[in-house]
Each structure stands twice: as C-alpha cells, then as structure tokens.
Amino acid sequence: MWNWFLSLSPVLQALLAGLFTWGLTALGAAAVFAVKEVKVKLMDFMLGFAGGVMIAASFWSLLSPAIDMAQDSSFLPPWAVAAIGFLLGGLFIFLINRYVPHRHASDKSQQKVSNRNFLLLMAITLHNIPEGLAVGVAFGAVAAGYESASLAGAVALALGIGLQNFPEGVAVAMPLRREGVTRTKSFLYGQGSAIVEPIAAVIGALAVGLIQPILPYALSFAAGAMIFVVAEEVIPESQENGNKSLAANSLLVGFAVMMVLDVALG
Template sequence: MNWFLELNPVVQALLATLFTWGFTALGAALVFFFKKININVLNGMLGFAAGVMIAASFWSLLAPAIEMSDGSFVPALIGFLAGGVFLLLVDKLLPHLHLGEPRQKAEGIKTSLQRSILLVFAVTLHNIPEGLAVGVAFGATAAGLPSASLAGAIALAIGIGIQNFPEGAAVSIPLRREGLSRRKSFMYGQASGIVEPIAGVLGAALVLVMRPILPYALAFAAGAMIYVVVEELIPEAQQESHTDVATIGAMLGFAVMMTLDVALG
C-alpha cells in the first residue's frame, strides 16, 4: 500500500478510476452467465447506484467543499449548480436512450446510431461525473487539508466501483436480450465505463494546477452526480409497479457509501 501513497495524485486518480472501470467490466461480464435479468433486480441495482451517488455527493464532495471554504456555502453552491448545468447541456447534446425506452424516444442530437450504442451512451452519462468526482477527490489530497484525506478518496473510489458493478450488468444483459452476442454485449457494457479514467485524470490534474478552484470542483462533481440521479437513475428505477424495491436499493446504497466514507475517511 505504501507504493500507492507515494504516487502523484494524478496517477492515483488514474489507478482508482481504472479500478472503478474494472468493476463496470465485472458487472458486464455477467452476460456470459445470464441472458435475462429480473426487472425488480435491475430496479434494485439502479436504486443502489442512486443511493451511493447521493451519499458520495454529500459525504465525499459537498461537505469537504464547505469545510475548505471556512464554512461558507457560496463556493459549494456555485460549483453544485454549475455541475448540474454542465450535465444538463451534455444530456441535451449527447445522443442516448434510456433502458426500456423505444428507439424513437432517444434524447440529445438526432442521429442514426444503433439502439445499442445509444444505450451505452446513456450509461456513459452516469460515468462522467463519477470519474470526475474520484479524480477531484484524489487531486484534493495534495492540498493537505484534513477534509480531503487520501482515505476518503479511496473510500469514494470503492463506493463508485461497487455501484458500477450493477451498472455494467444493467447495460450488457439487456443488450444480450435484444439479440446481440454475449461478446458484443460485454464489450458495450464495459465500454460505458471507459470515460471514468479520462474524467478522473482531468479532474485531478485540474485541481492540482488551479488549487483555488478546489471547493468549486468538488461541488461541481457533486452537482453533476445529483443531476444524473434525479434525471436518469431514479426515473429508470421507478418505472415498474414495485417501486419499493428501488427505494430499498437506494437506502442500502446510501448506507454503504456513508459507512465507507465515515469508516475510511
């Protein structure tokens, strides 16, 4: 573990987001064992992912941002809203299709891309703020502030990795059900997480170069994640009649992330 502690924060962010991407691939690999997934299981997975992201947004991002600003809420407020606006723009521009929706309900710029690609792009939207959050958290450790500890950044990476597992399965298994081969379904599923290392490295490098923006960057990642939760995950998880399954999943996800952050951070 000592070797990891001695690495540059950008390299730490890269390794951490490769770890979270790996969990996406592990989840996508379930397609080699299952062709279908029970809708309640899928909704529970999506709810779990939402709970993790909500908890991470506060415990790992917003709370440290406010502490770094000597208790002022202004930098956190500005960064939080900016993160939401950024994801709003990405949501309007990036062609994507939510799980269970017909091809004609694709959002973003109109395109002739295949349905499978549009589904992957939808999950890629989730992963942009996740990778950014992990990257900014590791970059923040260089500031030497108690609220931005390496243990807290590692806890965030573990939490994001855990919730990436069901996300990978939520892409690959529906694609398999639609007729794609197991190999193609897996490749598309894991590809949805490839943006995380990219966003992670950019986030860590940015806060290292421009340290005064650190509280804004942490809150920005939080705002982006909350936007994804409210716009994408919760509506998808609540489509069926048994909404309590998704709600329980969200509670469990929140509890897991809160426990990780408090215990390790």
Template sequence: MNLEWILTINPVLLALIATLFTWGITAFGASMVFFFKTINKKVLNSMLGFAAGVMIAASFWSLLKPSIEMAEASGTTPWIPALVGFLAGGAFLLIIDKILPHLHMGLSIDKAEGIKTPWQRSILLVLAITLHNIPEGLAVGVAFGALASNPTTGALAGAIALALGIGLQNFPEGAAVSIPLRREGFSRLKAFHYGQLSGIVEPIAGVIGAYLVLVMTPILPYALSFAAGAMIFVVVEELIPESQTGNETDLSTIGAMLGFATMMVLDVALG
C-alpha cells in the same frame, strides 16, 4: 493499514489507478452477460436504486462537505463555492444531456434524447450509461487531486472510500448495459465489449479532474461541488426514474436506502 506511503505517489496517477478500478468493476458487471441473457426487473430496479443511494451519499459526504470545509478554512464564505459549483455541475450535465444522443432503458427509439441521429438503439443505450459515468470519474479524480493541497491520511481514506463506493455501484450499471444488448441480438462477447466500454470515460474524466485541481488549487472547493452537482443531476434525471419503473417500487427505494447507508459508512469509517 498504513496509507502514508501512498501519499508519496502523484495524485494524478492515483486518480488514474482509482478510476481504472471503477472501470474494472463496470467490466465485471458487464461480464454478467456471459451467465445471464435476461435480468429480473425487480433485481435491476433494486441495483439501480442502490446505485442512486451511493451517488447521493457520495455527493454530500465525499464532495459537498469537504468543499464547504475547505472554503471555510480558506476564509471564503463557506456556502458560495458549494452553491456555485453544485449548480454549475448540474448545468454542465444538462447541456451534455441535450447534446449527446442517448436512450434510457425501457424506452422506445423515438424517445431518444439529444441531437437526433440515425444511430442504432444499442449505441444510444450505451451512451446513456456513458453519460453518467462522466461525473463519477470526475468526482474520483477531483477527490484524489485534492491530496496535493491536503496530503493527509484522512483525505486519502476519503478518496479511497469514494472510489470504492463508485466502483460498487458500477457493477449494476455494467450489467444494465450488457444484458439488454444481449436481448437486442448482440453476441455475448459484443454485448460485454460495449458494456465495459461505457465505463472508459471514468479514467479519462478522473485524470482531467485530478490534473485541473492540481494546477489550479483555488478551484478545488468549486470542483468538488461541481462533481456533486453533476452526480445529483444523473441520479434525479436517470437512476431514480429508471429504478421506479414497474410495480415493485419499494424494492428500488430500499435499494437506495441501503446504497446511501453503505456509502455513508464507507466514507465516515474510512475518511
């Protein structure tokens, strides 16, 4: 596949296209509500585990590793941007987690996190998924924004692999929002609407991330590791605990292993 011509396209536009794709996969996952009213717990845990594995692998292969390599090439101490950006990304998500009202799946309304509001349980469930779509969109945007300073087919293939991986794990996330909303009493159409809406932050975060690294090239290694830190925070805070609920924890662990392996193969083979 000849990728040379794609490099002539503005990186911000590429980031928008890529994150519209990941949003589209979220909507595709949300569309499962038209076919199912419930989702098997074993299947859901496996899918959440898979999503966690993809995000862990993407954090290293697509974000931290390039951050270290870029810092080394520029003569900077390689681990400094990776460390600073990684911790800053986690801290950023921690702050949002404390502020944004949201509710994790399977918990009662009194377990809602963030600022206390009278919002309905369904809205809080949507916001929980929306919260961890932010670093996903940011990661894809930063990866494509990096093409401005490193316009190579290898870097482009790596960014495409990241978008594919994020899109792949967005499918279960879309279903994990819309199907529970159906059980909450929403119509299928309304449950689908809110399910796909949870992914709309990805194009927004993607364009912002791409633009920032485009106009401030020196922050690129920090931006890459920042996105990695934000994604790892989401994995540890939300995806892994949610995937481990119930008695079939082996399935979610197997899902995580398969997700990691899939993203690793995508990144290494394409990037």
C-alpha cells in the same frame, strides 16, 4: 499493498482508482457470459442501491469537503461556493442531455439496433465523465494538503462509485443481449461505457494540482452532476417496473453503506 499505493503520485492514484471503477463496470457487463437474464427485481434493487451510494458520495465525499475548503474564500461564503458549483454541475448534465444526441436506458422507441446501441453507450459514457472527475479531484485535494480531504475518503469515493458501476454495466449489457446482440459485443458496449472514468480521473487530479483555488467548485460541480444523474436516470429507471418500495429501500441501504464507508475510512 496499501503502503505501495501511498507512495504513488496523486495522478497515478487517481488513474488506479479510475481503472478500478471501470473494472467493476466491466465485471457487471460480464454477466452476459454467465446468465441469460437478470431478474427485474434484482436489477431494480441494484439500481436503487447505486442511487443511494451516489447520493451519499455526493455529500460525504464531495459537498462536505467543498464547504470546509471554501472557509478560506475571501470572496464568497462557503455555502455560496458549494451552491454555485453544485448547480453548475447539474446544469452541465442537463445541457448535455438536451443538446447531445443520446438514448436513455429506459427508452423503448423503435430504432435500428445499431443506433440504439450507440445512443445508449453515449448516454452512459457522458454520465460517467463527472464520476471520473470526482475521483480525480478527490485525490488531487489530498495532494493539495487540504485538511478536510483524506486519502481514505478518496478511496471510499472510488469504492462507492465502483459499487454503483456494477449494476450500470449489467443495465447496459443485458438489454443489448436481449435484443440479439452477441455476448461479446454486449460486454464490450457495457464495459466501454466506463472507459472514460480513468481518463477523467487523471484530468481531475491534474486540474486540482494546477489550479487549487477551483477545488471547492470542482468538488461541488461533481456532486451536482452526480445528483442530477441519480434524479433523472437512476431513480426513475429503478421504479419503472413497479418495484417502487424495493427500489426506495435499496436506495436507503446504498446510502447507509456509502455513508459508513466514507465516515469510517475518512
């Protein structure tokens, strides 16, 4: 199976990795068919864990390789390249949050259910785009021949994003079910939030192949976007029910798991 995967082009590898991350989102959303309710503490644990995974992935799979790749830059020192890309990624998500109509998962404002569904789906979908790009860029970096990029590291990144997508699917689908939306529609909304990831992964892999000099910036950009999402969405939502210590500890566990996966495999 692994040899078959190795024989594929980086674009197909990125596509399969994106389909994997989307599939775990769908698996999380499918919880609406199995249970009536997910306990708040379990949900907060999963969100904290997801935050830790994303933070670790941002450094070990994105920022660190970006700094290594920027060593050959003739214009800027490596730390400047990484810092510029990182800040632009965070700014990108900030601008999306400010100017594109959407709803945060924790927003309890009274609107029509259909509007809440759409806005919540929009928010999660927008935040999944940089995750898909990160996966695609990681596979594209391997194809470009950078020594600091490895196929195992790209796979570890996809696995880490998939792990954090599972509670994300639950977090979208279960509240909708509580509001009276049918199980099928709740599932479709939940899994649909990540359908952009395979598309973004392919775009990321193609972009790297076409314009290799932007790779350090692209990796750093994806890292900044992911960290912004963690800081603004994942961590606050994991702690809003009063389970701060649980969420903090699960974040540490998630970080450790992703760090081990990335370092051991990469």
